[in-house]
Amino acid sequence: MVRAAYIHIPFCEHICHYCDFNKVFLKNQPVDQYINSLLLEIDRMMQLRSNSALKTIYIGGGTPTALTAEQLDVLLKGIKSIIDIGKLDEYTIEVNPDSIEEDKLLVLKTHGINRLSMGVQTFDEGLLKEIGRTHSARSIKDAVKRSREAGFTNISLDLMFGLPGQSPSDFKKSLLEAIQLDVDHISAYSLKVEEKTVFYNRQRKGKLTLPPEEDEIKMYEILRDDLKQAGFKQYEISNFAKPGFESKHNLVYWNNEEYFGFGAGSHGYVDGVRYQNHGPIPKYLKAIEEGAKPVLQEHVVSEIERIEEAMFMGLRKREGVNRKQFEKLYNRSLEEAFSEQIDMLVKRGLLCSTKDSIYLTEEGLLLSNEVFEQFIAVLSE
Template identity: 70%
Template structure:
């Protein structure tokens, strides 16, 4: 049963140097047409693969708040008509600090959005310019103040580390600033230089200076230390929350559960099939105009792939992969099919058995990708 939906808004008022998500400059784009096509995709999807009721919805981008207040209202009201949103528990939208005006906050609140994810990345002014962000430290503080005044009680900040020229002291200060704002949730990810980004081009030209690996490790260790000291619970490798404010939507991904994906370039996972929509907006709009779903490609997930995904996604959670639940869901013993991998990782001190689950150790947190790789392409037959 699908209980989650991701909605993609591909428009941005500026393009950040690290971003490889499907996005375009807002100016001169067919925004109104896109919103109507997006709502039509939702209506068609509910006709073919209906949901009895969604529990979480996440609107990401791009920059959803690059839309005008009127456009946001059209989108959100249309979603209430197109999707079964009557039982939604967590309704998140991504916002940029310099594009969240009071009128937009009122629209979000009126349409039952109850969680804001604010893209901050860093509080260091020079680093903000280096990565192509246009907001400032004070605009983040203003955005949070306005959001609180509008009645939002669940706010998450996105942070990044391993940025060009970033030093451990820079990131430590950013963590302290975030904690001092007394928000409910922090997501912090290390920079990955992806193709088709400004940073990728600079790296190819030898013009990108990244911190050494040991500095990046120090930044992550400071993240663990400072958030724990502040009483935030680490419930996933990169995510920290006050108790009860863990992201329900992101847990859908980490629990390897199914979800709808709406919008240009969006990914979905429904009835055992993963799909990706057309990314270019003209192709997306054309598919809707022709009465089709805007699907670019599909992949039937095999039993082996589902099990591998359950391991490398589930191990991201601090609670790990529950052994009994795994067997109930997949009809296989986790301890049998991955006996060699688990034994090897235990000997290296990277995983442990605790509370009926296989979990990453503290050392395993630092080498997560290396651990996950152990569970990929090791099964031949089921």
Template identity: 65%
Template sequence: MRTAAYIHIPFCEHICHYCDFNKVFLKNQPVDQYIDSLLIEMKRTIERASIDTLKTIYIGGGTPTALSAEQLKHLFDGMHRILPMQDLVEFTVEVNPDSGEEDKLQVMKEAGVNRLSIGVQSFDTSLLQGIGRTHTSHSVYDAVQRSRQAGFDNISLDLMFGLPNQSVEQFIDTIEKASVLGVEHVSAYSLKIEEKTVFFNRQRKGKLSLPPEDDEVTMYQELQARTKQNGFDQYEISNFAKPGYESQHNLVYWNNDEYYGFGAGAHGYVNGVRNHNIGPISKYIQAIESGDLPYLQEHRVTKVEQIEEAMFMGLRKLAGVNLSTLSTRYNVDLKEVYRDQITNLTKRGLLEQDGDVLRLTDDGLLLANEVFEQFLAVLNEDMEKNES
């Protein structure tokens, strides 16, 4: 049952050096026309897929708060007319510290938004400038204060580590300052150099100074230790929450459940098919105007792919995966199928097994991608015919 929806707002007031998400500069863009097209896509999807209820909605980007208060209200009013939002338990919007003004926060609150994800990345001004961010640490404090005053009691901060020229001490300072703010959730991701980014071009030219791998490992270990000291529970490789404030929307992804994706460049997973929307704004709008859904690609996920995704996405959670539950879900004995992989990874101290539950160890968290790779290309595609 699909009870989650992701909505993409591709507009930004500036482009960060590390970002490879689908985004464009806000200036001179057909924002109002895009919102109208977005709402039409939702309506057509409802007509085709018959959405009964939504439990979580996540609006990301880009920068959703690059929209004006009036544009946000137009979007939210349309969503309430079209989508079944009466049973929502979590409604998240990403907020840039520089653009989370009081009028926008009020519009969000009135629309039923109950969770904010604020893009902080670092509290060090020099590092922020170095990654192309325009806000300061003071902007973050102000954004959190305004959010509290507007009535939001579920706030997440996004942090990054392994940034160019970042020291372990600088990252520790960021963790501590994030904790002092009293937020309910922290996400912290190591920098990945993606193609078509400023950092990718700099790295090719030998002009990007990244921290040593040992320092990045230390940063992650400090993140784990200090969030724990400050009352956060780690529930996923990169996510830490006060008790009861785990991201319900992101758990949909990690549980390999289906979800709707709306907007230019958005991804969805509906009825066993993963779809990828057209990315360029003008072409997305044209596709909507033509009377169709704006799909660029559609891929029916095979049973083998479903199992592989369930394993490596589920193992991202600290709770791990229940092999019996997944075996029943996919009608395959996964304990037998992955016996060698589980045995070898357990001997290496990267996995631990407690009855039917398989989870990463502390060392496994540091080498998670290496663990995940062991569960790929093991199953035979022929099992599609034999087991279904």
């Protein structure tokens, strides 16, 4: 049974230099038509899946709060008319510090949003400009303050490290600023230069200077050490929470569970099929208008793929992969599936194996991608 849904809002008032998500400039876009089509897609799917009892919804982007308060009201009121939000354990929306005014916060609160994920990235004014963000350090603090005053008790901040010209001490300062805001959850990701981004073009021209690998490792160590001291528990490679504030929606992904994906360019995983919706808004709108599924491509996930995904997604969690749960789901033990890989990684000091689970060691955290690669394309059908 599918218990989670991701809803995509592809509009941005400004495109950041590192972002490769499906998004478009807000100006002159058919925003109202998109909202109506999105609600139609959700309604059609939920009618087909009337037995689905959603527990988490995550509205991401793009920039959901690039919508006006009136547009947010239409969207959230529409969702409420289709889905019983009273049964949700977690209802998250991504917000930008410079586009989350009091009227929008009131709309979010009125319609049951109970978790805000705030895209901060850094508190360094120079770095904010370098990466193409439009907010300031001051606006971050104001946004958190306004959100608390509006009654939000679950606020997460997103940070980045390994940014152009960023030093470990620069990152430590930003992290301290985030901790001092007394938020409930912090996610921090290293910069990945993706194709079709401003940074990618700069890198190709030799105009992008990134920190050396040893500095990036130091930043990650600072992240883990400082957040632990501040009372945050690391529950996933890049995610830290105060007790009880772990992201329930993101755990769906890491537990390799199924979820709906709604909106242009969104991804979903339902009935053993991974799918991606049309990204270009006109194609998405046309499909909805014609009463068709707005799906660009589908992939039936084989049993072998499910097992391999369970490993490299599950090992992202600090608790790792539970032996009993794995065997219950896949009718084989971890050793029956991956004895050679587990033995090799344990000997290298990258995995720890106990009677209950396997999980990344401290060194394994730093070399996680190398660990994950060991579980891909190794099983036979």
